[in-house]
Amino acid sequence: MIVVIYTLMGNNPLDLLGGAASQGPAAQGSSLEHCLTGADANERDDCLVQATVESADSLWERLGPEAGIDFVVAQGVIFDQSVQTGCGAATSDIGPFYCPADMTLYVDVSFFDALSSQYGADDGQLAKMYVVAHEYGHHIQHLDGTMQAADRTRTGPQSDGVRLELQADCYAGVWAHHAANTTDENGNAMLMPLSSADIASALSAASAVGDDHIQREVADGPVRPETWTHGSSEQRAAWFTTGYEQGTVAACDTFSVPEV
């Protein structure tokens, strides 16, 4: 059995991992007990990931059922270099990813350095939080069946695979739209209202992981749209913006529009 995992980027050879879903989760990530406050999230990337997952939990607990989704929260695991997952073994080379078999987001926070230094995103907090919110979008797609229904045999700018990724970008935008209204278990607001600089950071990250940008600027090779799995910089930034401006699940129906 092949279990597919869902990544932030398409430029990796490990997109298809062997492994039985029945292996279940193997949460071997580091303990996050030191992540207690907003200040911790501002200072430490592992705490920032946890805070973003919790913020997304809070949002989708509300939006998911409204959209007819039988919602359960996603798990988040921080790992260093390699990790065992319900989708098989994975290494950091693959970038942050979501494994549907154990409904868990896996992040090696060293990716965030590469995101700015190698891929060219700015180094704002929202660039990192976009990454987490995108992976959380895949969790929503898993819960509502969109992921299972997509035809992943094709690539290219209008393929189902790209539409799936752009929808995850749009859901990241939906999270950003509502982020300041997400609350922790005690009902306290988790995030300050986002500034235009924050949104610029998120857009810089969405653009940085566009297939054309990776092919041309990071891999220093030709741009080959027929191979795209995640969408161009322009597509990714545009769908994040749609989600951010509209703030609704319905705005993110990338499968019903003729062109994405």
Ligand SMILES: [Zn+2]
């Ligand atoms: Zn993705």
